[in-house]
Amino acid sequence: MKNYIDLHMHSQYSDDGEFTPSELVEMCYEKGMKIMAIADHNSVKAIEEAKTKAKELDMIYIPAIEIDCTYNTINLHVVGYGIDYQSDDFIALEENVLNQELASSMKKIELTKELGFDVKKEELDKLSDNGVYTGEMFAEVLLNKEEYQNNELLKPYRPNGERSDNPYVNFYWDYYAQGKPCYTEMIYPSLKETIDLIHKHGGKAVLAHPGNNLKNNYEIFDEMVELGLDGVEAFSNYHSEETVQYFYEKGQKYQIMVTCGSDFHGKTKPAIELGECRCTFDEEFIEIELKKNNLI
Numbered sequence: 001m002k003n004y005i006d007l008h009m010h011s012q013y014s015d016d017g018e019f020t021p022s023e024l025v026e027m028c029y030e031k032g033m034k035i036m037a038i039a040d041h042n043s044v045k046a047i048e049e050a051k052t053k054a055k056e057l058d059m060i061y062i063p064a065i066e067i068d069c070t071y072n073t074i075n076l077h078v079v080g081y082g083i084d085y086q087s088d089d090f091i092a093l094e095e096n097v098l099n100q101e102l103a104s105s106m107k108k109i110e111l112t113k114e115l116g117f118d119v120k121k122e123e124l125d126k127l128s129d130n131g132v133y134t135g136e137m138f139a140e141v142l143l144n145k146e147e148y149q150n151n152e153l154l155k156p157y158r159p160n161g162e163r164s165d166n167p168y169v170n171f172y173w174d175y176y177a178q179g180k181p182c183y184t185e186m187i188y189p190s191l192k193e194t195i196d197l198i199h200k201h202g203g204k205a206v207l208a209h210p211g212n213n214l215k216n217n218y219e220i221f222d223e224m225v226e227l228g229l230d231g232v233e234a235f236s237n238y239h240s241e242e243t244v245q246y247f248y249e250k251g252q253k254y255q256i257m258v259t260c261g262s263d264f265h266g267k268t269k270p271a272i273e274l275g276e277c278r279c280t281f282d283e284e285f286i287e288i289e290l291k292k293n294n295l296i
Contacts (some may be wrong), residue, residue: 004034005283006275007062008079008208008233008261011038011046012077012152014066015101016169018266021050024274029057030096030274031275035287037064037081039208039261042097060296065090067184068097069194071224074203075178076213078194079233079261082295085204093197098132102175104184105133111182112138117148135172135182142168165271172268187231195228204293206231206259211243221250230293231257235279235286237272238263244278257289 010017011024019027021038024046028036036264038046047063054061063085067078083090105124112119123141124133142148143157157167163174176182189197198205207229210221221232234247235258251258260277263269279286290296 002282002284003275003277003279004032005036005260005279005286006033006262006264006277007035007037007064007081007259007286008039008066008236008277009036009274010066010266011050013043013045014040014265015128016041016132016134016136016265018267018268021046022053024264025053025057025059025061026052027274029059033059033275034058035062035290036081037062037261039064039066041066042068043094044083044090045094047085048057062290062295067093067194067197068188069186069191071191072220074213074217074220075188076191077206077208078191078198078229079192079206079259080198080201080261081206081259082205082293083198084201087201089201093189097188098130099287100186101132102130104186105131107184108133108135108138108176108182111184115153115181117142134268135176136168138182139168139171139177140247142171167268168268169265191224192227199228204230204257204295206233206257207238208233208261209238209263210234210247211236211240212238218246221247225250225254225256229256231259231261231289233261235277236262236263237276237278239278241278241280244280248280257293258286259289260286 011021038050040046044065051061064081069076127137156163161172195205232247232251260279262276264274
């Protein structure tokens with residue numbers, strides 16, 4: 001079975017990504033990837049560099065962005081593929097999110113203290129290059145502080161712990177994600193606004209890792225398709241076989257694009273490998289889908 005497509009990964013331009021755009025392209029090339037896309041959080045900054053490097057290596061590169069948005073109070077991620085990434089709209093989007101994240105980062109320090117941890121701004125600044133502090137960064141600081149080596153709350157994230165496969169991002173999901181103790185509310189565009197923005201700039205809107213965000217509310221996916229979704233990332237590292245099948249069948253039912261993506265970040269999700277998308281079919285069918293949608 002051929003596996004040569006990865007349409008979802010993150011560079012350093014995502015606040016939780018590790019590698020430069022060029023490094024990611026080279027890593028994909030070394031793994032035998034032929035078609036790729038970097039979909040950074042609310043940012044298009046990686047695209048120009050990645051496109052140049054991909055061209056050097058004779059790879060197919062699709063411009064993309066992963067946009068935070070909401071539907072019925074649920075936080076979602078929608079990837080826009082094939083967008084006109086030079087539009088000022090995407091610069092404005094990134095600036096808006098960045099300003100909110102800077103403000104929420106200071107709130108996270110206080111909320112983390114309420115958990116019983118002393119985290120200093122200076123410690124977080126060593127991990128952040130723009131003043132944005134993610135849940136993964138709090139995890140990295142806390143797990144490496146000598147004074148918390150035997151802390152009970154952190155034990156699940158240490159080697160052999162039940163949450164140790166991806167300790168940093170698991171800590172984020174457990175304490176900083178929506179509905180958790182250290183969650184800080186952000187004002188994101190609606191799903192409809194996000195789909196319209198992507199369409200306005202010639203792109204295709206694909207719901208990323210729906211099993212991860214919709215939890216047990218899979219039935220509302222049908223409503224989302226009615227808003228204009230062009231595709232669904234059925235093949236994802238976060239999905240069980242049953243979840244993969246569910247969203248694959250939904251894609252077939254609505255005749256929308258079915259995509260695959262690893263959501264590779266680097267050190268924040270060490271168990272996730274480039275190109276590993278849990279695709280249960282030969283990826284040639286995804287290439288055909290991309291061609292049908294004029295993305296390659």
